[in-house]
Amino acid sequence: MSIVAASPPRENALAALIKHSRYVISENPVTGFAFALFVLIVLAAVLGPHLVPYDPLQSDTSEALKPPNLHHLFGTDQLGRDIFSRVVVATRLDFFIAVASVVLVFVMGGFAGVAAGFFGGWTDRIVGRIADTIMAFPLFVLAMGIVAALGNTVQNIVIATAIVNFPLYARIARAEANVRREAGFVEAARLSGNSDWRILAFQILPNVFPILVVQMSLTMGYAILNAAGLSFIGLGVRPPTPEWGIMVAEGAQFIVSGEWWNAFFPGAALMVAVFCFNLLGDGLRDMVDPRRRT
Amino acid sequence: MLMMIAKRLGMAIPSLIGVVIVTFLLTRALPGDPAAYFAGPAATPQAIQEIRVKLGLDKPLIEQFGRYVVDLTHGNLGTSLTTGQPVATELRNRLPASAELTLLGLLVSIVIAVPLGILAATKPNSILDHTCRIISTLGVSLPVFFTGLVLVYVFYFLLGWAPPPLGRLDVFYTEPPHVSGFYLIDSLIAGDVPTFIASLKQLVLPALTLGIFSLAPIARMTRASMLAVLSSDFIRTARASGLSSYTVIVTYAFRNAMLPVITTLGMVFSFLLGANVLVEKVFAWPGIGSYAVEALLASDFAPVQGFVLTMAVLYVILNLLIDVLYGLIDPRVRLEA
Numbered sequence: 097m098s099i100v101a102a103s104p105p106r107e108n109a110l111a112a113l114i115k116h117s118r119y120v121i122s123e124n125p126v127t128g129f130a131f132a133l134f135v136l137i138v139l140a141a142v143l144g145p146h147l148v149p150y151d152p153l154q155s156d157t158s159e160a161l162k163p164p165n166l167h168h169l170f171g172t173d174q175l176g177r178d179i180f181s182r183v184v185v186a187t188r189l190d191f192f193i194a195v196a197s198v199v200l201v202f203v204m205g206g207f208a209g210v211a212a213g214f215f216g217g218w219t220d221r222i223v224g225r226i227a228d229t230i231m232a233f234p235l236f237v238l239a240m241g242i243v244a245a246l247g248n249t250v251q252n253i254v255i256a257t258a259i260v261n262f263p264l265y266a267r268i269a270r271a272e273a274n275v276r277r278e279a280g281f282v283e284a285a286r287l288s289g290n291s292d293w294r295i296l297a298f299q300i301l302p303n304v305f306p307i308l309v310v311q312m313s314l315t316m317g318y319a320i321l322n323a324a325g326l327s328f329i330g331l332g333v334r335p336p337t338p339e340w341g342i343m344v345a346e347g348a349q350f351i352v353s354g355e356w357w358n359a360f361f362p363g364a365a366l367m368v369a370v371f372c373f374n375l376l377g378d379g380l381r382d383m384v385d386p387r388r389r390t
Numbered sequence: 391m392l393m394m395i396a397k398r399l400g401m402a403i404p405s406l407i408g409v410v411i412v413t414f415l416l417t418r419a420l421p422g423d424p425a426a427y428f429a430g431p432a433a434t435p436q437a438i439q440e441i442r443v444k445l446g447l448d449k450p451l452i453e454q455f456g457r458y459v460v461d462l463t464h465g466n467l468g469t470s471l472t473t474g475q476p477v478a479t480e481l482r483n484r485l486p487a488s489a490e491l492t493l494l495g496l497l498v499s500i501v502i503a504v505p506l507g508i509l510a511a512t513k514p515n516s517i518l519d520h521t522c523r524i525i526s527t528l529g530v531s532l533p534v535f536f537t538g539l540v541l542v543y544v545f546y547f548l549l550g551w552a553p554p555p556l557g558r559l560d561v562f563y564t565e566p567p568h569v570s571g572f573y574l575i576d577s578l579i580a581g582d583v584p585t586f587i588a589s590l591k592q593l594v595l596p597a598l599t600l601g602i603f604s605l606a607p608i609a610r611m612t613r614a615s616m617l618a619v620l621s622s623d624f625i626r627t628a629r630a631s632g633l634s635s636y637t638v639i640v641t642y643a644f645r646n647a648m649l650p651v652i653t654t655l656g657m658v659f660s661f662l663l664g665a666n667v668l669v670e671k672v673f674a675w676p677g678i679g680s681y682a683v684e685a686l687l688a689s690d691f692a693p694v695q696g697f698v699l700t701m702a703v704l705y706v707i708l709n710l711l712i713d714v715l716y717g718l719i720d721p722r723v724r725l726e727a
Binding site: 228234236244245347363370 | 406409411415527528532533535543660661662663672694695706
């Protein structure tokens with residue numbers, strides 16, 4: 097009964113959202129551009145290994161340290177590996193790390209924050225204290241410490257990146273859940289006999305969800321930077337695995353002798369990806385919450 | 391005012407306790423058996439047991455934590471396995487290098503970002519405003535190690551203006567006598583102008599790298615808070631009274647608009663202290679960040695934990711200072727306290 101009653105306005109809402117999105121994209125072509133870039137990155141992440149002209153691990157010492165040319169668009173590194181292929185293939189790993197850590201913190205921070213805002217009391221105090229303690233560290237430094245302690249693997253980079261982002265998600269989710277705690281629809285659900293957990297899952301979470309999704313796209317850029325920074329200092333990803341951060345680190349030694357392409361192209365790929373995520377995040381925020389536009 | 395500082399100090403204590411607990415847990419969360427690790431690969435079970443007793447690892451966790459806190463109060467952060475030196479001493483020796491770099495980086499970024507933000511706010515939607523937005527979005531998107539390498543390539547390899555990115559001072563110069571540990575200040579105290587110039591040359595690129603990185607939040611905040619202040623009533627009154635736009639913007643608006651900017655400095659420091667590690671690696675800067683990175687690669691954990699703890703304590707203190715500064719500038723905060 098309630099489902100039948102609820103579906104027509106929901107369809108309208110969806111149509112309105114699409115209309116609004118189209119409006120936002122036409123108003124702000126930058127978001128459209130960022131979205132196109134995003135599709136390109138996802139394509140590279142999914143199809144990358146099948147598209148590249150060379151095997152990213154295949155070395156050829158006769159072709160070592162060649163500047164960009166027609167055969168090797170981005171040049172070759174000290175072992176003669178094709179940098180273009182390595183940059184494209186690396187997309188998958190970097191993208192995976194970013195997405196995995198953002199999804200992880202979305203689940204952890206989202207649930208902890210919503211519970212803190214909804215239940216208040218001790219739950220709130222404990223979640224708040226954990227968030228404050230994490231915020232007492234410079235975030236990248238804490239991530240270094242966590243990876244050092246848990247062990248030097250890609251999985252732990254994902255965990256560390258998620259943990260340092262935890263306070264941000266928990267706070268937003270907490271604030272959003274808190275203002276809805278006494279809302280009419282929550283009271284109505286409670287009066288009709290729903291348990292706290294049911295209200296949390298079916299009334300509060302769906303409302304907080306879109307705001308957290310925007311937050312996810314805003315933190316994607318930071319997550320990728322954080323992960324690349326960790327692998328730049330030698331944590332997590334090991335050579336010869338193609339990954340942007342470690343490729344820049346390997347290329348860094350050639351900068352002073354002028355072989356710029358080793359570090360430049362992976363670094364530029366990283367920059368473009370982060371730039372794209374940041375723009376996309378801003379655009380998404382405009383769509384979901386136009387008031388916060390800056 | 392003193393009340394406010396005391397109150398704020400009280401608020402910093404739970405953060406410090408949290409920091410100590412987390413760093414302790416990080417030391418104990420080491421993969422595998424720390425005793426076996428410290429004993430080395432060729433150790434016999436008996437040797438491992440001896441080390442376990444020596445390190446107190448056979449005791450319950452609470453007692454280990456007690457020992458850890460007692461060690462901390464004595465300034466004992468353990469000993470580095472690779473250098474054999476106490477971690478606290480090495481961190482103390484290397485801290486001035488990091489501090490000099492970070493503070494100069496912050497200075498660079500304030501000097502660029504604040505005027506940029508003000509200009510963008512006084513002419514919203516002008517070319518300048520868009521430039522400000524593009525620069526600040528690019529600034530947060532640039533991986534800090536990448537900016538550093540690009541600067542090295544352009545200014546060292548192509549133009550030859552900068553010295554090679556190898557530490558604080560060229561080999562031809564000797565360190566100035568130790569007073570503050572900041573080469574810029576120490577060389578001036580010693581009256582040694584060539585050393586001052588040489589160390590400044592080494593500092594320019596890394597400080598600029600850090601500055602570009604922390605530009606974005608400062609510029610954005612300056613712009614936003616200037617816009618808010620400029621639309622307020624007292625600015626309208628000042629304009630209506632016929633004050634020059636310079637007086638209105640600089641004397642009236644700027645001083646009020648700086649308050650939220652000072653608050654964001656806390657976040658900026660979080661970024662800066664993290665980015666510092668990467669910049670130190672790029673420029674072979676002998677600070678605490680590169681010390682921690684070297685130790686990390688050698689799986690030498692005591693320096694890493696000491697580094698994390700030092701950074702966190704520094705960050706808590708910096709946040710404290712920012713809040714006190716805020717109270718000094720804004721009397722309303724003092725009244726509330």
